[in-house]
Amino acid sequence: MKITDCLNRKEAAFRAYEKLLESQKDLNAVITPIAPSGSFSDGKLSGVPIAVKDNVSTKGILTTAGSAILQNNIPVFDATIVERLKREGAVIIAKSSLDELSMGSRNLTSFFGEVHNPHDLSRVPGGSSGGSAALVAAGIVPAAIGSDTGDSVRKPASYCGIIGVKPTYGLISRYGIIPYAASLDTVGYFTTNVKDACRMLEVLAGHDEKDMTSSDHRKENYEEELTSDIRGKKVLIMKDVLDAIKDERIRRLFDNVINILKKRGALVEEVCFDKDLLCAAFPVYYTIANAEAVIHHVNLTGIPSGKKEEGEDYEEIITASRTKGFGHNTKKRFMIGAYALQEENREKVLVKARKIRKQISDMVLKKMESADVLLAPSAPKIAPPIKEKARIETDEEFLIADNHMVIENLSGMPGMSMPMGKVEGMPVGVHIAAKLFDEKTMFSVAKAIEEDSVKMFCE
Numbered sequence: 001m002k003i004t005d006c007l008n009r010k011e012a013a014f015r016a017y018e019k020l021l022e023s024q025k026d027l028n029a030v031i032t033p034i035a036p037s038g039s040f041s042d043g044k045l046s047g048v049p050i051a052v053k054d055n056v057s058t059k060g061i062l063t064t065a066g067s068a069i070l071q072n073n074i075p076v077f078d079a080t081i082v083e084r085l086k087r088e089g090a091v092i093i094a095k096s097s098l099d100e101l102s103m104g105s106r107n108l109t110s111f112f113g114e115v116h117n118p119h120d121l122s123r124v125p126g127g128s129s130g131g132s133a134a135l136v137a138a139g140i141v142p143a144a145i146g147s148d149t150g151d152s153v154r155k156p157a158s159y160c161g162i163i164g165v166k167p168t169y170g171l172i173s174r175y176g177i178i179p180y181a182a183s184l185d186t187v188g189y190f191t192t193n194v195k196d197a198c199r200m201l202e203v204l205a206g207h208d209e210k211d212m213t214s215s216d217h218r219k220e221n222y223e224e225e226l227t228s229d230i231r232g233k234k235v236l237i238m239k240d241v242l243d244a245i246k247d248e249r250i251r252r253l254f255d256n257v258i259n260i261l262k263k264r265g266a267l268v269e270e271v272c273f274d275k276d277l278l279c280a281a282f283p284v285y286y287t288i289a290n291a292e293a294v295i296h297h298v299n300l301t302g303i304p305s306g307k308k309e310e311g312e313d314y315e316e317i318i319t320a321s322r323t324k325g326f327g328h329n330t331k332k333r334f335m336i337g338a339y340a341l342q343e344e345n346r347e348k349v350l351v352k353a354r355k356i357r358k359q360i361s362d363m364v365l366k367k368m369e370s371a372d373v374l375l376a377p378s379a380p381k382i383a384p385p386i387k388e389k390a391r392i393e394t395d396e397e398f399l400i401a402d403n404h405m406v407i408e409n410l411s412g413m414p415g416m417s418m419p420m421g422k423v424e425g426m427p428v429g430v431h432i433a434a435k436l437f438d439e440k441t442m443f444s445v446a447k448a449i450e451e452d453s454v455k456m457f458c459e
Contacts, residue, residue: 128152168412
């Protein structure tokens with residue numbers, strides 16, 4: 001489904017809402033459905049049904065971030081991005097599911113239950129923005145909002161066979177977003193095609209004085225200036241990622257993409273990075289993100305905010321509220337973050353992680369000085385089965401091939417995942433990263449791939 005399929009059509013939102021309700025028994029991708037009113041503003045998204053991740057504040061509408069402790073949370077204001085969507089005529093029909101407090105990679109930890117991949121209901125959609133990804137992949141909405149702290153938009157896009165965009169850090173306001181980690185969080189979104197991805201960024205981007213991390217980068221006409229002419233563009237291939245992928249079928253699909261770019265006149269070059277720093281990217285992200293999460297959610301105690309449990313005194317109330325209010329995965333991440341924040345550990349854990357983060361960022365940004373985009377397969381495998389236990393591994397396939405997209409969160413660079421074919425009937429994606437604030441070039445390379453690839457399958 002495309003945005004133009006729904007634009008200025010009064011019935012589009014109602015039909016999407018009906019499909020959304022019907023899909024819930026299979027996908028479980030929605031926490032709160034929102035019935036359309038039938039009226040909408042004129043604009044770039046006039047009448048277009050949109051799903052919004054449930055960590056985005058919506059005035060008068062339940063906003064839970066997938067957590068039991070926020071199961072009764074009804075905000076009194078709209079997030080800036082919600083205001084911008086409505087201003088352009090979008091009709092928000094759903095608050096989509098997510099891993100609790102955006103802490104997850106499979107969308108299995110929501111208080112409201114696991115989300116299913118529309119391509120195979122026995123598999124995960126990816127996380128933490130899996131609810132939004134599933135709704136777009138199922139053809140219910142043409143676009144949906146997510147957030148990306150450590151590939152949380154781009155991994156679901158790969159698993160679900162759609163486009164997922166993480167813009168440059170600060171390009172889209174985060175005001176009204178329930179955070180995971182402020183130095184890494186970026187509002188992202190899903191579409192089914194590159195042109196729609198351009199339009200969505202035009203709607204969402206722009207300075208916001210209510211967000212201290214908001215960039216004052218000038219507004220750009222991404223859609224109007226979209227081109228697939230990539231002659232002379234310098235494309236770097238992450239050889240370390242390719243070497244770490246065990247599935248030859250995914251490597252062959254990626255080779256098809258590279259051949260498309262070469263035929264289009266792009267200058268393609270393989271590049272290697274410091275392997276120790278690549279292997280450190282995920283642990284560094286995990287340490288920083290969880291430490292920041294502890295700080296962000298220290299107020300969720302059942303007293304100033306969060307669902308309150310009974311107790312004899314403040315200490316009992318707080319203990320009971322946080323014990324019952326958070327799931328196992330979230331508690332584990334809080335414990336890791338708290339350990340990094342302890343005075344005796346801070347220097348050797350958190351401060352060290354921040355120093356290595358800068359080394360990783362400097363390494364990638366330096367390589368990008370003489371290039372336009374950086375490419376690699378988005379993931380080394382198809383979406384895993386829901387029943388398969390998630391594990392943190394120490395091999396290069398996990399640390400490098402499965403988690404290289406956290407580099408864009410560490411560096412602030414824009415990145416996007418788009419389909420490049422299928423393996424065993426399941427989608428796999430290619431990831432495109434670009435220089436800071438150079439989303440135009442990123443979209444151009446994506447458009448070139450989109451025009452020539454059409455359908456690429458590998459069984």
